[in-house]
Amino acid sequence: MTKTILVVEDEKDILNLIEWHLRAEEYSVLKAKDGIKGLNLAVEQLPDLIILDLMLPGMDGLQICKALKKNQKTENIPVVMLTAKGEEVDRIVGLELGADDYMVKPFSPRELTLRVRAILKRFDNKSEAPEAVKLKYKDLLIDMDSYRVWIQEKEIALTVTEFKLLQELLQNKGRVRTRDQLLDRVWGYQFDGYARTVDTHIRRLRQKIGEEYADAIETVRGIGYRFKE
Amino acid sequence: MTKTILVVEDEKDILNLIEWHLRAEEYSVLKAKDGIKGLNLAVEQLPDLIILDLMLPGMDGLQICKALKKNQKTENIPVVMLTAKGEEVDRIVGLELGADDYMVKPFSPRELTLRVRAILKRFDNKSEAPEAVKLKYKDLLIDMDSYRVWIQEKEIALTVTEFKLLQELLQNKGRVRTRDQLLDRVWGYQFDGYARTVDTHIRRLRQKIGEEYADAIETVRGIGYRFKE
DNA sequence: CTTGAATTTGACGATTATGTTACGAAATGC
């Protein structure tokens, strides 16, 4: 679970400094001193994050970034761009080309590690979502990307609430979700409505998906609902 | 079971406002007006949640947070950081240092109490979840996640009360539970029914799980019941 | 073996949780 970070930087001292601080934070570090090597390493090792100097021999940071974002394998790896003071004009360009953050040299080690941690956390969450974009139960298929549902190839029109409810139940197939849990996760914790609201939506959902699948949403009396395993 | 919340905030008005709203929600409130006192109170009283202003005299929110997370006794207490608008830069830092949520002033009382409730719930679940979710005795298997019970792969339909009763006995395999204990733990301490009620449910339970397993629930005359080791 | 207490058992009415439908308000789309 320890994260790997690729650092592409031609100035040896800075490279080592960064490496040292990242290792202190228990990250695994890969190093490259020019753009070509950096790009190759990135594709081979698929690190969890890439720190990229803007000015590089061989192939500069912008080009590498562009290349990374074009490659399906690497397009989702977050990139932090390092720029020297005075290169500020290029900031926007760098971000537009797909970099996810930047830092202006000189930066403090503390700033670096905080930034890295923050970005990794952000992308962790991101990558959790796309994990399962599609859920299935028998011939019922739901696509979390497009918020659509099919039963035997035929699309079923669900409202957003119904969709989320179905998704939440299906995602936890076999586990009972209490009404409170469902309210929290489908409606959001800021909603303070009645638990009966859940019932009503369960009812509508069941109606729309037809008897066979309606029965798959089991009522656990006194607790809540559960999608049949 | 009423939760205690420590509020560390130097502005008297805000402190009282927060206190008032939390009390309205039946929380027990501790107050501190500077960081040092806050930290001491936290360690002494071990509240269930700490609301921490970022800007404080004596010792600022970040330092306190850091200190709390270093102390084994307090490291698992959730912290909500309060930041004034414009201090947003510190958000990440605050969260990185272990705060579990933050709120930007000014916030509405409603937002506060909802947030508090959500966080407490989240942490409640955390400490409950890692418990064993499955119990076994011979070919009898119970799954606390789905509230289901099987005997030799065949599912047995139990009501929630029966399920909890079985679970309670099985969890304390070999130990005798008095009827009063069972009433407390299965029905809840607020229930004031007769001990005979337990008998009836034991009866129904025994009936449903079949002779072999019925016999595993032993009657300890004059005391209560015990699940055979 | 007798006896009283404890437990088992079955029945029943009460209670409670959920299903169902309807309706007005809010959100959404055109």
Next chain:
DNA sequence: GCATTTCGTAACATAATCGTCAAATTCAAG
């Protein structure tokens, strides 16, 4: 800005579950 959809709530219907009671049975002690 109007028409339509979607939502949350309430009210009622239905069904599952419960707690209590009382009679039957078992148990243990003498």
